[in-house]
Amino acid sequence: MSIEVKNLNKTFNGFKAVQNISLKLESGSLVALLGPSGSGKSTLLRMIAGLEIPDTGEILLTGREATHVSAKERNVGFVFQHYALFKHMTVFENIAFGLRVRKQSEKQIRDRVHELLSLIQLSGLDKRYPSQLSGGQRQRVAVARALAPRPGVLLLDEPFGALDAKVREELREWILRLHEESHVTTLFVTHDQNEALEVASRILIMNNGKIEQDGTPIEIFDHPATHFIAQFVGETNYIDTEVTEKGLAVWGPFRFSIDPKFAPHQKIRIYFRPHDVYVTESFETLQVKARIKKTRFKGTVIEYLLDIGEDKSIFAQVPKGVALASGFKENQDVYAAITAYHVFPL
Amino acid sequence: MNFQKSRVLPGFGLAMGLTLTYLCLIVLFPLAALVLKTSALSWGQFVQEVASPRVMASYRLTFGASFVAALCNSVFGAVLAWVLVRYDFPGRQVVDALIDLPFALPTAVAGITLTAIYAPNGVIGKLFAPLGISIAYTPLGITLALIFIGLPFVVRTLQPVLESLDPEMEKAAVSLGATRWYTVTRVVLPSLLPAWITGFSLAFARAVGEYGSVVFISGNMPMKTEITPLIIITKLEQYDYAGATAVGLVMLVISFCLLLTINWVQEHMGRYRAH
């Protein structure tokens, strides 16, 4: 089932939660809706499910107008942030619910529930109640319950939000595999960029009720479309300066070649990621002198605060292996170059 | 209207329609009848009815006794709530369940029972009779009956608040060097205040309107032990509908004011309780 949204708007008590959003998801895709809290991503998801009614705009499911179709008739699967499992029903009855309201035969129900139980690797727990399950297990039951009536679309609202780091990791893998097997069009909301980058094949980034960028994880990461995305996705340095002459900006010892569309003396902000700062012990071409002021251990990388003179400093990240081999330490003189950066007008 | 469109769950029309219809039929229309009937009186007549010496005496008695009873309940209710939440003693659960007895016991039963106990020949009345103190058929007896029916309000509003108080708060006070007395009076009791006021107002409001438990023990002497609800009944029995209606409206307005006060207290003073 494909999803299409045209010019969607939703206002709550004067707060514009969703502003004029249009998008199209192909059947079978796995897409993440990424954004900070309050960006309107959950509202958009709930409107697609029919749990909120848009003020204006259209929603089409498989090309068919669905804006005013009840949530009951839309045939979408929805996984709630806090699972919303029926607490007084067993795991079996939770998963069977969507089949029972469709008046399927007892045998059909039993077969489908057991098929899903093995898919979510919880066979044998069918008689448990939600309160007897762990958070990760509850989440999987919620997914199975949503999938049971074979929905055309699976919508997940912060599916891993309430779980601890290790369980999140496992469930990410599991969702990927589930999608490969079922090929159901999947849209999930998250505020965790790693989750979006790792799981989705396409990411929509929302901010203030609008979609700021729509692209593959690599596009988003390497070619942020706006200031917001450059700051929101991944760690970044930014510097404010102005265009020195056509095609060139200078900041401290660094020289950046920039798009000739920027006029001389225009104010600009340049973003570059700490891991795009190339640090060596001995000079290589285009590098500038720097001094390590502070080091911070960050697991797989080591982060340095580099003093580059003129009262200016930047962060650089070096893979741990490289850093240890080079033996960088505080107050050591090194050389640095910025290998990738993005320029936005201020 | 716009909000009509945004209903996602079904059943709003049915549920709202039922609610409003039933509310109007049972509560609002009959109450409107009281206002309507009173408006048939002239202002002079109305004042004459609601401010006659006998009625004024009944207000003094009703509000005075209710106030004293609510005050007693605030003290003993707080002790009971404290003891039930903080201490463990044999029979605690039975006592806890018994607190609701005045809710569950029909007021007429409470009335005749309290009268029997406090009458000059009753279990307790007997002890006071030789001292020349009579309890039943005096304002004292009325107050005792009102203490009985108002007791659960204070206990039941204080109990949950006391239970939800963060014990860390008291530990923090102690770690800062506070004595127990200081901790209780300066840390614990102030945070109970909104609930305390609510409990007091609820007990007071209930007492003002109370009839069944009071009418037997009061003796019903005009000007002396006649409560306002009884005045309404007496006037009705004498087919003095105008008088009953006017006094009834005064009672109604007073209970509205009390209801609004209670809501206001809960909304504005309970704010810091939510944390």
Place this chain on the structure above:
Amino acid sequence: MPETLKMTFKDKPNDPTKTLTEPRWVRWALVSLALLFVGLFLVLPLVEVFSAAFDKGFTYYLSVVRDPVALSAIQLTLISALFSVVLNTIFGLASAWAITKFQFPGKNLLITLIDIPFSVSPVVAGLIYVLLFGLQGIWGPWLAAHNIHVIFAVPGIILATIFVTFPFVSRELIPLMQEQGSDEEEAALVLGAGGWQIFWKVTLPNIQWGLLYGVILCNARAMGEFGAVSVVSGHIRGLTDTLPLHVEILYNEYNFTAAFAVASLLTFLAIVTLVAKSLVGAKYEQEKQVLPTSLESERTV
């Protein structure tokens, strides 16, 4: 420097728990005071009712309770309680559904209006029905012309009872359903369930104990109501007498033992109510607890 450090440690109490509770004598005094108060105000009346009821022996007790007038009072009490429990339960469910599942202007006003019968004196509650349906009332002449009796008849008693017990069920359900939220209902809707299916299969099982709790309170008040019913009843023996009114009549006839015998039936009902309330109350407390979704749950399982 070390000197002063030592000093501050010495200043601290040896037993930190000592300052977290009261001295033993205070605790002892407070518990005694509480028990004395409960004994005097709650236990003594209970004892008094039963001892007075059996004052003239068990045979006399049975004859009072089996008296046809008493039996008809029991019947009327049951009928009016049945009406108010059923109608107020339906109302409670409908109002709680409308108030907790939807947003609409005037919601707080509606909640306040529902609470009105709690704050109105029972005597005023009776009075308003007399003013509406009595002979001097607004609809009185019309009703009399059509030979319909409301006041001094069974319908008036039922109406007055419904009024005083009006908010009992909705008062329990509104906060409970607000606490539980609408997530489960929304989940059922997306799964294709209709309105009644959602109500019967999802909502009702989640609120069953709260509902029962409200019904118990509603029933106890309905069976015991005195003031409101007294105004509209007319005290016609065997016809418009509920149990509490029957107690009054016997008492006013100085037939104290009989009055207490009937009162003991109502007291027994009150005790049953208290027991049922404690039993259901425990389940109700569990129902109020929302399923934890925090990291905590990951570790406890």
